[in-house]
Amino acid sequence: MVTATTADSSAPAHIQAYLAAVDDLFNMELRSEPAQVQQLVNRVARFRGKMLRPSLVLLAGLACQESPRPLGRAHVVLATVVEMSHVATLVHDDVLDNAQIRRRGVTINHLHGNEAAVLLGDLLISHAFYLCSSLESQTASRLIGRTTNIVCEGELLQNFRRRDWNLDESAYFDIIYRKTASLIETACRLGAQESTRDVTMIDALARYGRHIGTAFQIIDDVLDITGQPATVGKSLGTDIDKGKLTLPMIHFLATAAQTHRELLIGLLESPEENRVEKVRQLLIPSASIAYARRRARELVDEAMETIRILPDSPARATLLDMARFITAREL
């Protein structure tokens, strides 16, 4: 059993101690001899807000047990590896987006420059693989490696298709599966397969992860349009600014009157300073925001349905709550 020194009071009681152990392991693994590197690493701790992905590893692990027992070190290691991989992508994303704010703090790139941010992201992903290879079997390393391949391809695809106003729903869903849902799916799969060999249960949890991961990204994209920077706590309007079409915009371009369609593209292509604000004003009252939210809700319903085959447990209840929370968040 894992002992813990600190606890996150907002986490469900049955995984609090494990999340604290993840926190400790994250910091211990990243301890760095050069003092300046250590300072940079310390700053990245600020980014670890919700701990969604490590929570999913742990909850999937608990939900798949045949009889309740404490999780072992492998689950904590896997949860930490997934979190490190995720934080690495956040650091590089902020470089790509020129983002200045993340979790109400100044981003690494804004504070230390793009160069340090690129290198810090590299350091995090390297540490993720290093830690993962401390496990006895290669299975998790292989799955994490395959997933980060997919995440990188998704980010590259998204980058290539910026300012492509013909991007359709199917291409959008392919991109967000790769860049976001794939790692959340893997978090669930890793946690599950460390607890059971029952393929039906493992696949159910992986499917749950894929669906809530996709819904999560849709809502993130909606909030990039509808959110208030003060409440969301990170740079907003970056999709509009960077010419990345998201579900509400794709729906708007496919369904709105020709004049509105031309107005949106004109604004997206315009060099004027307040174009981001104008795009938001055009989209917020439209049916396209409601459409995107509905699509996310459908995915959440499907995710919840999927794990109803699991035995009833506090972990399964929490997984159901987490799914519900995804479409409920307005911030």
Added chain:
Amino acid sequence: MVTATTADSSAPAHIQAYLAAVDDLFNMELRSEPAQVQQLVNRVARFRGKMLRPSLVLLAGLACQESPRPLGRAHVVLATVVEMSHVATLVHDDVLDNAQIRRRGVTINHLHGNEAAVLLGDLLISHAFYLCSSLESQTASRLIGRTTNIVCEGELLQNFRRRDWNLDESAYFDIIYRKTASLIETACRLGAQESTRDVTMIDALARYGRHIGTAFQIIDDVLDITGQPATVGKSLGTDIDKGKLTLPMIHFLATAAQTHRELLIGLLESPEENRVEKVRQLLIPSASIAYARRRARELVDEAMETIRILPDSPARATLLDMARFITAREL
């Protein structure tokens, strides 16, 4: 035994077929479904010039055999993993350096932008770990992970100490061990330990790798000052431009007359366009270039001495030749 479809005529005969297999595996592993990602990956093939690191994996493997026999798939996999890790650092280095030319070709960042280059570097390192975790044991994954941790720390340290005119030799050697020599050391160690359990032989090869790796970086830094862009085939003067002190500059600052010292720092800090050329003109005739070359030669001598304990073999002869070549290169 590994079969190969193409061969690099400049490689030593006894590893030509293996290097061709590395080439094939590199391309096969990076095959990417999205066509635009595949195009970007194809461009990166241009960067794989000397194949120094995979050659070292293979030669170390051959040099440590008790009796001559063909290398197996593991050596080819390890050589490919090391090459992928190296190419990833090249792609990110070019972003950090704003470099425009690499191996006589336009860099990824210059052609496709920094964003695609950051993501392509991430994709390469992810594929390196994915491929490495296809091996039966975690030993290589763990060593590769530890090494890439060290490489990232070295790059971060170098970045932090830019424009620090008090950087001394010991800090310089620490940085170049981390950012360059550590991966070359690991290439040799991986190749050796896949062939033998004799720790003396493995350590000798690792030491050889560390020494030639350090010498290699010293010569690279000398050529950044003395080389001609047309013959070296990559952007030059970037250390001067980026305020990175290298061995010739550190020696110059420690030994030249006060007026010369002030002149160099003044130029390094100057915003004027032709300051890089002026620094080169100041350093090239100085004793500091000769000093740096001598330090590199001493390391090469030590590296050669180290592997004389190995049984005589064509592979050992090639390793000795490769060490000699490092300080001989003028381009």
